[in-house]
Every structure is written in structure tokens, then in C-alpha cells.
Amino acid sequence: MSGYPPGVTGNEYAISGPSEEWEAKPDAECASCHWYDADDLVTYQYHISMGRWWICPNCNDSNDVEIEDPFDYESEGWDEKDDDYEDYDYGDYE
Numbered sequence: 377m378s379g380y381p382p383g384v385t386g387n388e389y390a391i392s393g394p395s396e397e398w399e400a401k402p403d404a405e406c407a408s409c410h411w412y413d414a415d416d417l418v419t420y421q422y423h424i425s426m427g428r429w430w431i432c433p434n435c436n437d438s439n440d441v442e443i444e445d446p447f448d449y450e451s452e453g454w455d456e457k458d459d460d461y462e463d464y465d466y467g468d469y470e
Contacts, residue, residue: 401414
């Protein structure tokens, strides 16, 4: 028994917090206060149900980061006609 109410798993962001957290240079200016310093580091956070975002050191607002879906087969770079399994080199597994 988890001790949480029914329907609550404990994996929700409000309970578990971010899954990952790291510091890196910002990739864009803050949407709220327009702060940007290419030489400064900001805190990035990630949670599987909420995506990825960074926190502005000037106003403490969160800024969403677009993540490309690696399984989006309609995105640039995926071409169905090039998807020919017969031309794939299987090495020693044939």
C-alpha cells in the first residue's frame, strides 16, 4: 500500500519533482522577462509527463523547450521509399 489516495501513483511531478536536472547555457531568451545571457548557465529540468524546461535566473519563470519526437516518422529525414530492409547489411546474422 502506497499511502497515496486512489488514482495517485507518486510519480506525478508535484510529488516526485523533476526526473532530471542539469545546468547548461540557455537556448533562447526568457518568454516572460526576455532575459538572455549566452555566457550564463541556467537550470534545465525534465519530467516524463511534463517535458523539458529551463528556469530563468532573472524572474524564476519556467520556459518550455521543444523536444523532437524520435518516433515522429513524418519529420524531416524519414523517407519511406528508402526504408528497404533488403538492402540492410545484417553482417553475420543472415
